[in-house]
Amino acid sequence: MFVSRRRWILKTCGKTTPLRCLRAVLQLAQDTAGHSRVENVFYSRREFARPAAQLKPHDNFDSEVELLDSFFGDGRAYIMGPEKDCWYLYTLLPLEGTVDALEKEQQDVSGEILESDQTIEILMSDLDPAVMNIFSRANSATAADATRASGIDKLIPGMVIDDYLFDPCGYSMNGVAKDGCYMTIHITPEPQCSYVSFESNVSAARYDELLARVLAAFRPDKFIVTVFATPDSEGAGAGRQLKRFGALGEYTQTDAQHCRFSGYELHYALYCKFPS
Ligand SMILES: C[S@@+](CC[C@H](N)C(=O)[O-])C[C@H]1O[C@@H](n2cnc3c(N)ncnc32)[C@H](O)[C@@H]1O
Numbered sequence: 001m002f003v004s005r006r007r008w009i010l011k012t013c014g015k016t017t018p019l020r021c022l023r024a025v026l027q028l029a030q031d032t033a034g035h036s037r038v039e040n041v042f043y044s045r046r047e048f049a050r051p052a053a054q055l056k057p058h059d060n061f062d063s064e065v066e067l068l069d070s071f072f073g074d075g076r077a078y079i080m081g082p083e084k085d086c087w088y089l090y091t092l093l094p095l096e097g098t099v100d101a102l103e104k105e106q107q108d109v110s111g112e113i114l115e116s117d118q119t120i121e122i123l124m125s126d127l128d129p130a131v132m133n134i135f136s137r138a139n140s141a142t143a144a145d146a147t148r149a150s151g152i153d154k155l156i157p158g159m160v161i162d163d164y165l166f167d168p169c170g171y172s173m174n175g176v177a178k179d180g181c182y183m184t185i186h187i188t189p190e191p192q193c194s195y196v197s198f199e200s201n202v203s204a205a206r207y208d209e210l211l212a213r214v215l216a217a218f219r220p221d222k223f224i225v226t227v228f229a230t231p232d233s234e235g236a237g238a239g240r241q242l243k244r245f246g247a248l249g250e251y252t253q254t255d256a257q258h259c260r261f262s263g264y265e266l267h268y269a270l271y272c273k274f275p276s
Pocket of ligand 1: 011012013014166167168169170171172186187188189190
């Protein structure tokens with residue numbers, strides 16, 4: 001979890017029910033920081049491996065949207081990518097109007113120019129068992145050992161890292177840098193359902209080097225990458241650049257989508273390893 005002056009980022013896993021704490025979170029924001037208005041909401045997740053195993057409202061996206069709408073009224077829901085590897089998003093930004101109108105709207109929101117902002121997420125599955133073995137108590141004495149052995153400490157330099165190694169296996173880390181950049185990685189190493197999520201707001205004109213470092217560290221068979229960026233941010237160029245990555249090293253792009261929201265651009269791409 002990351003809390004800053006204007007933003008609350010909550011990342012969960014397994015059967016956690018994050019939307020059930022919405023009322024409490026909104027109340028806390030009001031009580032502790034005096035925030036009574038929500039400017040925007042981004043609720044996103046990839047398709048669950050076993051949706052029926054989830055607790056309500058997370059057992060289907062429609063129920064999640066219904067609950068979010070009961071709080072925020074005019075949200076918009078999107079599903080990107082093919083059925084089994086799809087990625088869901090709920091946000092308050094309307095996808096409407098012409099591109100010119102959207103540009104103008106971006107400048108006109110309360111007379112302010114929106115803050116430059118970008119987020120990259122890399123959601124990896126079917127990972128190399130040799131790498132996944134690092135994230136168990138049997139092979140790493142401490143979380144810091146696992147962080148170093150996997151090269152997580154080198155992915156984005158300058159991060160202060162808070163890491164945790166679960167027993168018998170599993171790993172989570174949150175990192176923050178002095179400039180406000182964050183990185184968060186969560187690892188499920190069990191071979192039958194191996195999964196790693198990476199997320200950061202690091203500003204970059206190109207994401208290919210970061211992507212290459214993350215892929216070299218975890219060696220997934222398949223991954224989804226999403227880039228969310230304001231059009232003026234460095235990340236916007238990096239997101240558009242994804243369109244040109246038809247192939248990335250040993251991976252081939254099997255799906256890609258691009259959305260233009262008011263104030264944000266979103267790129268989704270799915271990559272799979274070439275058959276060996
Ligand atoms: C990366 S963790 C989940 C991290 C979660 N987002 C968090 O920060 O609490 C998931 C992995 O940890 C393992 N694990 C072990 N004990 C756990 C626990 N008490 N809670 C959650 N995951 C646990 C799971 O088997 C799985 O491999």
